[in-house]
Amino acid sequence: MGLEATLPADGFMTTRLTSAINWARRSSVWPMPFATACCGIELMASASSRFDLARFGAEVMRFSPRQADLMLVAGRVSVKMMPVLQRIYEQMCEPKWVVSMGACASTGGVFDTYAVVQGIDQYIPVDVYVPGCPPRPETLIEGIMAIQRIIDADNLPRDPDGLRQPLGITVEPTYTPRPIPVGISAASRA
Template sequence: MGLENLIRDGGFMTTQLQRVVNWSRRSSVWPMPFATACCGIELMATASSRYDLARFGAEVMRFSPRQADLLIVAGRVSIKMMPVLQRIYEQMTEPKWVVSMGACASTGGLFDAYATVQGVDQFLPVDVYVPGCPPRPETLIEGIMAIQRVIDADGIRMDQGKREPLNIVVEPNYDVKDQPVELSVGNT
């Protein structure tokens, strides 16, 4: 059934310690949600039973930055909220990852105003950009899986003691279909 059936009595298995560490890191990514708008609803849907983020080892949402290693910025961020977000990022454990979820977190979205940050990548090192307004749960799962693939391959790049952002852009993995029913306004 599992690995224990492949190893006979008294048998052993060899591997590299780095592969075991990467496997355990990949299988236990603990996200900290920073959801401020409609992207937060899609983030909640991703953790629900229909999309089941638990299959990928990221179901343990942590609301303490000291217990999280994946920051999901979902929604718009105001100028007054950015120092709080930066402090949360600084308190997270290393290695830490950042996902910018949705158009508002990535580029400011349609909120082109002085009080809205026009992309959190100006203040935080963003690893994965998840496009959409709001993005579907499948796209967020693909973004988390992209980080897991990098962790598994041990592709963590360090520059003078600091890790460089990955700058991965997730492509939507679904086709938008037309509405099945035509709408008519004013015609009876």
């Protein structure tokens, strides 16, 4: 009683390539947490069993920027941390998105000092702002759902003539396999 029941008798379904790719991207967002303060506790709570961020395909927290496509900046960012944050953002794979979580990351919060950045959007592009001090886990989940809506609206790349550019999904091998030096047989060891 699943997808098989809704398919026609001939057993295939049609869709647009854009929709299928965006569905796959939306359903497998890998966040890179950059949590520095109390917002980090709420970020951790959103992945717990009570709030279950896994329902939205974002439970795989990646601590390597090369494996992440969503940066979650949770908490205040000092001036000394900003170059690190920018370096992590630059190392993330494309397409990438940023969520600014809480008042401190979005505007500096109550820390109106020379040492705290007054909004990370001055240094890296922010896609979604999650309000609160600290925001509740439900609010963060709503922010991730907003990122998923952004991904759904994304289109495939096109050249100036309107033709679809290749996605580069298939990677050709960079080596030629050698032949096996010893023949393989299914003979028993007797």
